Amino acid sequence: MSYLESVAQFYSEVAETPQVGLCCVQSSPLQLPGLNIPGKMQEMNYGCGTTVHATELAGNPTVLYVGVGGGLEALQFAYFSRQPGAVIAVDPVEMMREAARQNLQMAAQENDWFDPSFVEIREGDAFHLPVADASVDVVAQNCLFNIFEPADLAKALQEVYRVLKPGGRLLMSDPIATRPIPEHLQQDERLRAMCLSGALTYERYVQHLVQAGFGQVEIRARRPYRLLDRQSYGLEEHLLLESLDSVSFKVSIPDDGACIFTGKTAIYTGLEPFFDDQAGHVLQRGLPAAVCDKTAAKLAATIPDVIVTSSTWHYDGGGCC
Numbered sequence: 001m002s003y004l005e006s007v008a009q010f011y012s013e014v015a016e017t018p019q020v021g022l023c024c025v026q027s028s029p030l031q032l033p034g035l036n037i038p039g040k041m042q043e044m045n046y047g048c049g050t051t052v053h054a055t056e057l058a059g060n061p062t063v064l065y066v067g068v069g070g071g072l073e074a075l076q077f078a079y080f081s082r083q084p085g086a087v088i089a090v091d092p093v094e095m096m097r098e099a100a101r102q103n104l105q106m107a108a109q110e111n112d113w114f115d116p117s118f119v120e121i122r123e124g125d126a127f128h129l130p131v132a133d134a135s136v137d138v139v140a141q142n143c144l145f146n147i148f149e150p151a152d153l154a155k156a157l158q159e160v161y162r163v164l165k166p167g168g169r170l171l172m173s174d175p176i177a178t179r180p181i182p183e184h185l186q187q188d189e190r191l192r193a194m195c196l197s198g199a200l201t202y203e204r205y206v207q208h209l210v211q212a213g214f215g216q217v218e219i220r221a222r223r224p225y226r227l228l229d230r231q232s233y234g235l236e237e238h239l240l241l242e243s244l245d246s247v248s249f250k251v252s253i254p255d256d257g258a259c260i261f262t263g264k265t266a267i268y269t270g271l272e273p274f275f276d277d278q279a280g281h282v283l284q285r286g287l288p289a290a291v292c293d294k295t296a297a298k299l300a301a302t303i304p305d306v307i308v309t310s311s312t313w314h315y316d317g318g319g320c321c
């Protein structure tokens with residue numbers, strides 16, 4: 001059996017018998033006014049953060065959700081669109097698709113505004129998404145891509161890139177590792193399926209996104225997720241996993257490299273009213289301007305009158321590149 005088949009088998013099991021906290025959820029799911037989440041759907045919250053960012057959902061985008069789980073985030077996306085078929089949810093595991101269907105029926109009973117036709121559940125997998133090229137505005141996945149081995153992750157990201165419209169966005173939430181996960185844990189298929197041993201470091205995770213062609217990546221949240229303690233996992237030192245929420249844009253990669261926003265700002269401290277670097281960045285004296293990491297590094301290295309602040313690991317628009 002390949003590791004992907006083991007993963008599918010694992011999710012068949014947890015579709016039938018929900019395991020609360022399987023993916024170590026930090027807090028209760030995103031609560032929205034007028035949205036009642038059925039109890040079973042909450043129990044099947046197998047994500048590690050959130051991919052539902054209201055600011056990405058203006059203009060009635062078509063959302064393709066990969067790895068439906070119990071349907072929680074598909075329901076949350078439908079909360080914003082409220083139209084038949086505006087959310088397409090894909091999963092290769094029949095039991096999981098069936099569980100999501102039942103949970104969405106329950107959601108319809110508990111929410112007047114919701115109709116199950118708002119979410120169309122399709123059979124498919126991350127490597128063969130059942131939609132045409134450049135046909136969706138938003139792709140979302142929560143706690144799935146971290147399960148994939150690096151070569152498969154690259155394939156899944158290429159597939160996302162294929163189906164996104166130009167300018168479209170990929171909303172992701174995944175665990176990342178604070179140092180490379182040792183081989184013996186990476187080879188453990190059950191731990192991998194549980195989102196515990198496939199995680200990449202932050203640098204490699206972002207590198208995969210850029211290699212897939214995403215020209216802009218914004219980090220929305222980064223927080224501790226779970227500790228792999230040295231006693232239980234045969235490690236020399238404890239290993240902290242973090243959860244990373246990000247939004248990546250299908251825009252071309254600038255000649256000098258992709259723009260990765262992690263919440264840094266640049267502040268001009270000189271005597272003039274503003275500083276213009278003649279490369280598209282105008283900094284008003286004393287006012288923090290959001291900049292991507294590439295620009296932050298350039299300014300810090302070349303302009304003595306500019307202070308660069310640290311990454312906040314939260315960026316949601318504004319500023320310059």
Ligand SMILES: C[S@@+](CC[C@H](N)C(=O)[O-])C[C@H]1O[C@@H](n2cnc3c(N)ncnc32)[C@H](O)[C@@H]1O
Pocket residue numbers: 004007008011012023044045046047048066067068069070071072073090091092093096124125126127141142143144195
């Ligand atoms: C960790 S769960 C996350 C579920 C959901 N995103 C959530 O946040 O609750 C992973 C989901 O991906 C599905 N899955 C497993 N292998 C997949 C694949 N190759 N392509 C797409 N989905 C897959 C599983 O059946 C399961 O529904």
